Amino acid sequence: MAELVSMDFEAMWRALLPVGRASTGGYRRSPFASAERECLDWFLEAAVARDLRIESDGNGNVVAWWEPVGAAGPAVVTGSHLDSVTEGGAYDGPLGVVSALAAIDVLRERDVRPGRPIGVSVFAEEEGSRFGLACLGSRLATGVLAPEKAAALTDRQGVRLDEAMAAAGVTGALGRSAWLDRVGTFVELHVEQGRDLVHRDRSVAVASEIWPHGRYRFDFTGEANHAGATRMEDRHDPMLAYAATALAAGEQARASGQRATFGRIEAVPNGTNAVPSRVTAWLDARAESDDVLADLVSDIEDAGRTRSQLDGTALTLTPESVSPSVAFDASLARRLARALGDAPIIPTQAGHDAGILSGAGIPTAMLFVRNPTGVSHAPGEYAEMADCLAGVTALADVLEELAS
Ligand code: GLV
Ligand code: MN
Ligand code: MN
Numbered sequence: 001m002a003e004l005v006s007m008d009f010e011a012m013w014r015a016l017l018p019v020g021r022a023s024t025g026g027y028r029r030s031p032f033a034s035a036e037r038e039c040l041d042w043f044l045e046a047a048v049a050r051d052l053r054i055e056s057d058g059n060g061n062v063v064a065w066w067e068p069v070g071a072a073g074p075a076v077v078t079g080s081h082l083d084s085v086t087e088g089g090a091y092d093g094p095l096g097v098v099s100a101l102a103a104i105d106v107l108r109e110r111d112v113r114p115g116r117p118i119g120v121s122v123f124a125e126e127e128g129s130r131f132g133l134a135c136l137g138s139r140l141a142t143g144v145l146a147p148e149k150a151a152a153l154t155d156r157q158g159v160r161l162d163e164a165m166a167a168a169g170v171t172g173a174l175g176r177s178a179w180l181d182r183v184g185t186f187v188e189l190h191v192e193q194g195r196d197l198v199h200r201d202r203s204v205a206v207a208s209e210i211w212p213h214g215r216y217r218f219d220f221t222g223e224a225n226h227a228g229a230t231r232m233e234d235r236h237d238p239m240l241a242y243a244a245t246a247l248a249a250g251e252q253a254r255a256s257g258q259r260a261t262f263g264r265i266e267a268v269p270n271g272t273n274a275v276p277s278r279v280t281a282w283l284d285a286r287a288e289s290d291d292v293l294a295d296l297v298s299d300i301e302d303a304g305r306t307r308s309q310l311d312g313t314a315l316t317l318t319p320e321s322v323s324p325s326v327a328f329d330a331s332l333a334r335r336l337a338r339a340l341g342d343a344p345i346i347p348t349q350a351g352h353d354a355g356i357l358s359g360a361g362i363p364t365a366m367l368f369v370r371n372p373t374g375v376s377h378a379p380g381e382y383a384e385m386a387d388c389l390a391g392v393t394a395l396a397d398v399l400e401e402l403a404s
C-alpha cells in the first residue's frame with residue numbers, strides 16, 4: 001500500500017510542478033489566470049478520473065465529492081488552494097489539494113467505506129495576491145464578505161473581480177455557497193511555514209490556532225519637487241515618513257516577538273530625480289492576540305505621524321482587512337493528534353481558508369507537513385517526498401476517523 005501512495009502522490013505532484021513556474025524557480029499562479037486555471041483543469045480531470053462529483057460555486061470555489069452508497073449526514077471536507085503569491089513556492093496550497101486526492105486513493109485501497117460523504121475542496125484566491133483580500137473564495141462562500149464588496153474589487157490592471165471570473169469561465173452568483181451547508185468538519189493540510197517540526201523531529205503536526213492578521217494601507221502625501229534644486233529644509237518628502245514607519249515596524253515587531261512587514265510600496269511619480277508627492281505602502285501585521293495586534297499597528301502609525309509632522313507631510317491609514325485570531329476546535333485537534341500518534345499541536349502565523357471556515361462555526365482542523373527550509377511564499381519552500389507521503393497517510397487516517 002505504501003508503494004501505491006507513493007506512486008499516486010508523486011505522479012500527481014510531478015504533473016503539477018511545471019505549471020506556472022517562472023525561470024527564477026518561483027511560481028506565478030495568479031487567481032483566475034492561465035497557470036492557476038491549468039492547475040484547476042488538472043484537478044478537475046484527476047477528480048473525474050476518481051469518479052468524484054464536481055460541484056462549483058459562483059465564487060470560483062470547487063468541491064469534488066466522494067459519495068459512496070450508504071454515506072450520509074454531514075460531510076468531511078478537506079482541501080486547500082491552487083493559487084500562489086507572485087514568485088511563490090510549489091507547496092503552499094497545492095500540497096493540501098494533491099494530498100486530499102491521494103488520501104482518497106489510500107482510503108479506497110484500504111477498502112474503507114466512509115459513513116459520511118468526503119469532499120475535496122479548492123478555494124479561489126486564497127493568497128489575495130491579485131485582488132488584495134486573502135481567502136476571497138472562502139470569505140464569500142461563508143458569507144463573511146458581502147458580494148457587493150467583492151464585486152467592486154479590482155486588480156492592479158483595473159480588472160474587476162467579476163470580469164476576471166467571467167473570463168475564467170466561473171458562472172453563478174457571488175455569495176454564500178450551498179455546498180458549505182453540507183460540511184460537518186473541515187480539514188486543511190498545508191506545508192509548514194516555519195521550522196517547528198524540524199526542531200521537534202516530527203513530520204506532521206496539528207494546528208492549534210492562527211494569529212490575528214491585518215493588511216493596512218499607509219498613504220504618505222507631501223509635495224513633488226526637484227531633487228536637485230530644492231533645498232533639503234524646503235522639502236515635504238513623504239518618503240521619509242514612510243522610511244521611519246518601516247523602521248519602526250521592524251524594530252517594534254522584533255522587540256515584542258510579533259510580525260510586521262512592508263512588502264509592497266508605490267511611489268508617485270517614482271522618478272529618481274523627483275521628490276515624490278505620494279508614497280503608498282502596505283503593512284502586513286500579525287500578532288499573538290487581537291489586542292497586541294491593535295497596539296502594534298497603533299505604535300507603528302504613531303511613528304509615521306511623528307515623522308510626518310516633522311516634515312510637513314501627511315499620513316492616512318486605511319485598514320484593508322483585519323482577520324481576528326482563530327482558535328481551532330481544541331477537542332478535535334487533540335483527537336486528531338492522538339490518532340496521529342501524539343502529533344504536536346502548534347500555532348501558525350499564516351492565514352488559511354481553514355481559519356475562515358472555523359470562524360464561520362464549522363469544526364475545523366489543520367495538519368502541517370514539515371518544511372526543512374522553513375521558507376514559504378518564496379521559491380525555497382520545500383517538503384521532502386517522505387514527509388509529503390507521511391502527510392497523505394496522516395490525512396487518510398484523519399478522514400477515516402472523521403468519516404466513520
Ligand atoms: C497567506 O498565506 C498569508 O498568510 O498571508
Ligand atoms: Mn496556503
Ligand atoms: Mn500562502
Ligand code: MN
Nearest residue numbers: 126350351352
Ligand atoms: Mn495562506
